[in-house]
Amino acid sequence: MQNIFKQEWFSRLIDVMLPVFATLAALGVGAVMLLLLKVNPFVAYGAMFEGAFGSGNSIAETLVKATPLLLVGLGICISFRGSVINIGGEGQMIIGALLATQMGLMFTDLPGWFVIVLALLMGFVGGALWGGIAGYLKAYFGVNEILTTVMMNAIAVQLMNFLLRGPMIDPSQAQLASKIPQTARLLDAFRLPRWMPTRLHLGFLIAVVLAFLVYILLWRTTLGYRIRAVGKNPDASRYAGINVKRQIVLALLLSGAFAGLAGAIQVYGVNYRMITDGSASGFTGSAGFNGIVAALFGQLHPLGTIPASILFGALLVGANKMQRVVQVPSALVIALNGLVVVFVVSSDYWRRKRQRRRLAQARIEEDDEPDEEPGAASPAQTEVVA
């Protein structure tokens, strides 16, 4: 009799569900933290759920928060598939947003749709540039991309502060003593269309469409194939005639481009201007980091990243509600996000374990000794226990 636990479809189902288990585990740790803060976790998580999905408006807010996570996450799918670790999403978002905003400030007499398209395009270009520099330095100078992307986050923040305090400052603020570091408001005609009366904007739809395009890019085009091949095995790829360096640059360039677009959409869909409190997260809301979390949760699959970013958008929106209801700082959610990342990457261990066991079992079956199976399978099982 076939045991359900030994069937392949079941094993694969568990693989897909692993991130969910990992998240539940993280929420479990979060519950312990809440208990230590003398808060009923059910009440806290209930408030969170209520805040994220309780009404049409809260769902819209969740999707608004999910949009930059999804876009950054799509970029992460590309770069991580190419074994390039891009943690420069924050900086790339900022540069994209700066370029995009400048379009709206410069071309006030052009038609709205044209400026929007131009601005989003420039956001894409700005992020690509910022990511591409890191890619170039990695490919041709061997500089670790983790370091350059982190450094370039810091540089982008200062560039933003400089521009918003000086060259790009709102002319009316420049006259005032307060000198709030912000740009002028974009014209109403330049705003991304909204689903009234909520704040849900077209950017979410754009992001979802792009998710499908990134899927096609990664699995249906030569470029995507090459990026993934280099990610899996750079030596074999080089041997196969792939220009490895170019794929590395392209992976970071594309990855940055999506983050830059996220920044542009944040300006044209939500804020309608850029304003800085001096930090990166003041503008990005840490989407450059949380997008990584979403992509990982979606198992670096563009389509998996869609529900993942909605989930993390919900966590962010729900955290505000939780803060109001049970007075737990929303920083808890950042800590939880961290735990989710740790648990999700760790859970991969069991997926690999089962994969090895499946391979071992396949080999045993090839040996054509079905009677021996229970005994032969036991070494693999003891391995799991150990």
Next chain:
Amino acid sequence: MISELFTATVLIGILASGIRLATPYLYAAIGETFGQRSGVLNLGVEGQMLLGAFAAFYVSLMTGNLWLGILAAAFVGALMGLGMAYVTVNLQAEQGISGIGFYLFGLGLSDLLFQKLMGSVQTVKGFPKLVIPGLTNIPVLGEIFFNHNILVYGAYLLVPLAWFVLNKTTLGLKIRSVGENPEAADSLGISVAGVRYFTIILGGTLSGIAGASLSTALLNVFQQNMTSGLGFIAVALVYFGGWRPWGVLGGALLFSLINSLQLWIQVLNIPIPSDIAIMMPYILTILVLVLTVSRVRAPSALTKPFTRSE
């Protein structure tokens, strides 16, 4: 104006504060050097520093004992290191990504604890300057090198100590062999997992102290996200220094001196926008990385989990 930079007092000030500013980078980067030499990239340094900074500050504030604060920071850092070690050694998780997870965890938790336990920004009377008889009084040099608090001296003593341990002891040999060729090390009976646990926990401990040096010796306050990228810079300095303690020292000093210079530029009202000035150390670090990185080879097993083949 620019010429004001070149007066003796200002130059001494720049050098002295440059030396002081290098302190947290040194603790964190030397700790990270041990981890990376054994083959583990810990990107969670920033989170460990934040929790360490909070623990040291809070314990000092509550007990009035700065050393208890340091102890608390070291303990918290070690705990974070233990977590990182379990995840990367036993569960063989991708190191860069799990590091980001630990960073976010530390970022969120330190903020949460700060808001819940303190609520507002407070200050603590940090470590006082430690006068070294005979040295502090030396004109100019004394002011630059021997007019600091004990954590600053500690950071600099750590460099030769780390060099000695890595290069002149059996432990150092084990660490290096595990980072270069874990299979060979394993066949010689060295416990790869044991060595990596040791270096990651040591790194966490030192990162915790690095955070403590910020909150109880340099700035004497705790704020949300007060490290603002410092831990990531520390990781960069390890690459910068070619995985050698003396190289790390060079990088930390260079970075901090430029930083100190830009702070003084702001103090003296020299007409360079402060935002641009703050960029300088980052741009410079990237440039130096570009120019130097190809010279030195990373530990061969860096970021590669070790599985014992049966």
